[in-house]
Amino acid sequence: MYLCNVKIFNNPLFKQIKIMKNNFIKLMMLVVACFIGMTGDGQTAYITINSDSSVFVINVATNTVKDTIHVGKGPGGVSVSQDGSRVYVANESDNTVCVIDAHSNTVISTIPVGHYPMGLCVSPDGSKVYVSNYAGDSIKIINTVSNTVTGAILVGSSPCGIAVSPNGNIIYVTNQGSNTVSVIDAVADTVLATIPVLELPYGIVVTPDGSTVYVANFSSNTVSVINTASNTNIDTIVVGFKPLGICVNPSGTRVYVTNTDNNTVSVINTATNTVLTSLTVGYNPAGIAVSPDGSKVYVASSYDSTVYVINTANNIISHHIIVSYIPIAFGNFMSLLGTGLPSIDNVSSGIFVYPNPTNSILNIRNQLGITNYELRITDVLGNEIYHETLSIDNCQLSIANWNAGIYFYEIRSSTTIARGKFVKEF
DSSP: OOHHHHHHHTOOOHHHHHHHHHHHHHHHHHHHHHHHHEEEEEEEEEEEETOOOOOOOEEEEEEEEEEEEEEEEEEEEEEEEESSSSEEEETTTEEOOOOOOOOTEEEEEEOOSSEEEEEEEOOOSSEEEEEEETTTTTEEEEEEEEEEEEEEESSSEEEEEEEEEETTTTTEEHHHHHHHEEEEEETEEEEEEEOOOSSEEEEEEEESSEEEEEEEEEETTTEEETTTTTTTEEEEEOOOOOOOEEOOOSSSSEEEEETTTTEEEEEEETTTTTEEEEEOOSSEEEEEEEESSEEEEEEEEEETTEEEEETTTTTTEEEEOOOOOOOOOEEEHHHHHHHSSOOOOOOTTTTEEEEBBBEEEEEEOOOOOSSSSSEEEEEETOEEEEEEEEOEEEEEEETTOOOOOEEEEEOSSSSOOOEEEEEEEO
């Protein structure tokens, strides 16, 4: 029997079948990796905890806390870059913004800004962060390459919520002290218009097509609807008591609003600007964000230390996640990076990666004219595979032993950030 087994296992046909089987498994792994990257499960939520100076990192696929990051005092506002590589946190009590590297979940920079930073947002290209200084009546502009404040824009009294248009050309800011919305030209960094809204505007969001802005008016229990072409109010929607946070789904058909005083979330139909339903969540809901695929809404309930997950298909709470006391998460706290494929579509000009795909040797040619830069490579799960500080224009890596799949690279210097992706074949 033993000799028979030996003959079978040494049979060339059997060896070929084994090779084909292994290649098939590897192919399925690559397909699965790509599929995960395109689904809503490839996301991470970053929840600021105001009471203990931390950010809770939630795996959206499993609805579990996977990490905790220490930041500055009194964190509230949060914004994630579109490529998912950076998370920016406004620390109200020490007048700073923390920059988190989403690959390692560590703070890589702390930037002094104006008095009492509340809201913030990242420009679509990731080059700037806009921060509202509540006690300074201004918007500070952060250069994300140098992580320094490079400018300021005077707005209305007590600026709070802040949002950016999809093309990155316009910034919208709620001014609580003057009951207005400032419209800012993001190219010239000047105020284009000031729009009156109702009492104590808080959260603000722009629809994906850029045509409409929705503003949560905290003290009037309403949402103002602004037409961005004319910069005028076109509607007012009555919601719950003390609306604060607000977000819109990817298709622009639904707007979700947290009502802090009656512990609910209002669901607005944007076609009719009417409330479809009101969902009861935890005590004093604050921040709210929708997953990029639109299937889930996450709500930070500040007084019961819980994040609630709403299934948008049936508007029913599907999960609740225990975090820590006073989760705020004011802003866009949802990222595509973490449990799936990061959303990097275009290779940065000046960086040449070849051959691509490759199965053994990878060449990275740097024609950006920079020296002393960091090269970081991660897999589709966000795991760091390679990290090195280099000073050469041409880098050659042996990746023959790496698993087949899609990988993402980032080149970062004091003046430049460049990103792209490549495929490792069998």
